[in-house]
Amino acid sequence: MPERLRPLSPPAVPHAAQPKAKQAAADRPEPSPRDRARPGALRVEGLVLEAQGQRLVDIEHLALPAGGVTMVMGLNGAGKSLFLRLIHGLITPSHGWISWGEVPCGPATSATQALVFQKPVLLRRSAAANVDFVLRARGLDRATRRDRTAEMLARVGLEGRARQPARLLSGGEQQRLALARALAIRPQVLLLDEATASLDPASVLAIERIVTDTARAGTKVIFITHDIGQARRLADDVAFLHRGRLAEHRPADRFFVGPQSESALAYLEGRILL
Amino acid sequence: MQDFGAAFGLALHLIATGDDNLLEIVVLSLKVSFSALTLSCLIGLPLGAFLVVRPFWGRGVVVAVLNAMMGLPPVVIGLLVYLALSRAGPMGWLGLLYTPTAMIIAQTLLIAPIVAALARQVLEGLYSEYDEQFRSFGISRLRAAAALVVDGRYGLVTVALAGFGRAVAEVGAVIIVGGNIDHLTRVMTTAIALETSKGDLGMALALGIILMSIALGVNLAAGGLRSVAERQAYA
Ligand SMILES: Nc1ncnc2c1ncn2[C@@H]1O[C@H](COP(=O)(O)OP(=O)(O)OP(=O)(O)O)[C@@H](O)[C@H]1O
C-alpha cells in the first residue's frame, strides 16, 4: 500500500478564501453541507504531485458533490490519469490533502472504490474468472460470486464470452470486461479513465446508460473523457485540467454554454492551446 | 575396448529389450530428480513470488545472492551436503549418506535457487503489470502472490523444466553424496561415468541416449507449452 497522505489533519478552514482563484466560489458545484460527509464527496486541498522536478499535478482546491457524474477533461498529458490515481490512493502526492466524505484518502476509502484503467489490466484467465477473482478477494461465497459474475457480464453484453480467455477479447470487449469487474464490487465511487475510448457507438451508448444508472443508484462517478458529446450527455459537473492545474470546475450546463478558462474554451472549439 | 559401432549396437539392444539393470538406473534417476524438482518448486515458487510482492530492506541483496546461487557447481553442493550428512557432521545421526534421500537433498539445494530465481524473474514482469490493479482492488499480498503463480503458470512450467533438466543431468553432487552404489544410488550420470571408465561403452551409450532423449523431450515440452500459452495470449 502506498504511504498515507500528509498533512495528517485537514486544513482548519474547509474552503479558505482563495484570492488567486478566478472563478467565483458561488459558481462551483460544491457539495452541500449535508453531502460533505457522504463517501462520494471528494475534497482536495493543495494537492501537488512532483516527479523529476516537474509539477505534474497542482490543484489548490477541488470539492466534488457526493453524487452524480463528474466529467474530467483536458488535453493529453494534462494530468487527468494521475489525478484519478491520486484520489484513489494508488500514488502518494508530494503534498496536499485528499479526503472522501470525512475520511482521509487511504485503504479504507479505496476499498469502496473501483478504478477502470485507461489500459485495461486483465488477468490471464477467462472473462468470468476475472470477475470472480475480485469477488473472491472480498470473501463472497461461491453461489453469490457465480450469480454476480453472470449478472455483470450480461450487463456489459459479454454473457456469451464468459469462458473465453480475457486476453483474446477484442479491445472494446476488454474495456467492457474491466467495467463489469469494477461494477461487480458495487463501489461507492466509480472512477473511469476513458472507459469508452475504443468502443463502437452502440457500446458507448450502452456503457453510458450503465454509468447513468449506476450514478442514479447512488454511486459517485468520476469519468475522464475526450468525447465532448459524451461529456455533455453524462456530466452533472465538469472539472477541466490544464497542465496539471484545475482550470475550472463548473456545473455542466454552464460549462458547455461558455467555459470561463481560455484553455477549456480552446479545447471545446478544437483549438490547441499551448 | 569395443569399437564404436559395436557399442552403439549393444546400446540400442539394451534399450530395445528394456534391460533390467538399465531400467532400474533410469527409474531411480527420474525418481530422485523428480522428487528434487517437486521440493524445489514447493520452496522456490512461493519464495520467488514472495520476493516479487513483498518489498523489504535488503531484498536486492537476497535477489543477487539467489541469482549467484544459480551458478553453484554441483560438486560444491555435493561436498557441503556430504559434510552435513557424514557421520561426524551435524546431521550424521540421520544416517542418510549414500542413500537416495541424500541425493534428493543435494539436487534440491542445487535447483531450488534456480527455480526461485527464474520464477522471480517471470513473476516480476507480470507483477509490474498487475500491481496497480491489485492495489486498486485491495488484493492482499498473499492473494497477489498466489494469483501471480496461477497467471504465470506457463512461464513457471518452463522454469520447472529447466530445473529438472539441470538436476537429471548433474553428476557432481549425486556421486559425492550417493556414492554410485549398485542397485541403491546408481543414477544415469554416475553410471555413465563408471561404465565409461570400466570400458563398458554399450551401457554408457545406452544411458547417454536416454539422457539425451529426456533433455530433448523436456525442451520440446517447454516449447509446446509456450505455443499453447501464446495461442491463448497468456504468455
Ligand atoms: N511516473 C511519471 N514520471 C514522470 N512523468 C510522468 C509520470 N507519469 C505521468 N507523467 C507525465 O505526467 C503528465 C500527465 O500524465 P497523465 O497520464 O495524467 O495524462 P492524461 O491527462 O491522462 O493524458 P491522456 O489524455 O493522454 O490520457 C504527462 O505529461 C506524463 O508524461
Ligand SMILES: [Mg+2]
Ligand atoms: Mg490518461
